[in-house]
Amino acid sequence: MARHLDPATRDALVERVRFYRDLGLSEFYRRPVDEALLAAETAEGAPEERAATQLAEVQSAKSQAALSLEDQPISARKPFPAPPQIAAGVPAGDRAAALKMIREEIGDCTRCALHKGRNKLVFADGDPNARLMFVGEGPGADEDAQGLPFVGRAGQLLNNMIAAMGLKREEVYIANVVKCRPPGNRTPEPEEANTCSPFLFRQIDVVRPQVLVALGATAATYLLGHRQPLAGLRGRVHAFRGMQLIVTYHPAYLLRDPRQKKEAWADLQMAMKELGLKKAASTAGPE
Secondary structure, eight states: OBOOOOOOOOOOHHHHHHHHHHOOOOOGGSOOHHTTTGGGGGGSSOOOOHHHHHHHHHHHHHHHHHHHHGGSOEEEEEEOOOOOOOOOOOOGGGGGHHHHHHHHHHSOOOGGGGGGGGGOOOEEETTOOOOEEEEEEEHHHHHHHHTTSSHHHHHHHHHHHHHHOOOGGGGGGGEEEESSOOOOGGGOOOHHHHHHHHHHHHHHHHHHOOOEESSHHHHHHHTTSSSSHHHHHHSSSSTTTEEEEEEEEOOHHHOOGGGGHHEEEEEEEHHHHHTTTTOEEEEEEOO
């Protein structure tokens, strides 16, 4: 009979694979992550030979991610639908009402499968007349509970990032690609993101920020309409719907790899330059 891993070792291995899955790196495994190792969460134990193979796959993924996990190639999928035409501008005094109308149109949404596990729909937060807007991937557990974007640990870091730019959270606008939490915080499926993103584009057209910051590969992918490693998108300003778009790391990723905070700070400084914001006395960036 095959031997089994002890519970502590098995749990550590499961957590490591979940870490890569949450970053969207299932393509590095001979089998999808969900099928390969996460089943061990409910199984009594995995045979040691299988666990050794899985551990080797994890180590192989780590070696291929030497520069940055978010910089790895993104697997090709079906083409993206064309983005909606840019809507007519909304006067500053009418933007709050226009955003409220979009929220009312979304309603108690059941347009995709994500609604089945939803606690609260997460629409957005911030100033309808913001010059700076952040777009993330989707709500997590804290956001799903409170109905607001970026209120968990990643949200605390985003608040620090905003403060380091010399702004307050109340002065920016924050939204996500999808408005319901994906199960287990997984990456949204294309059908889910493509169903929800038209509402995001309408929010963007209403707020009409001067600078839009895409937080992570998923946000950049669905905003720009094509897949490209994050390394190829960062470090430059993209023209986007009459505004400037800058791509940086998602705060949740920075919590896992704090070494990339310096790179993220460089991205935020590009946004500050576009906005005409003065650099802070300290150049260390957010902590």
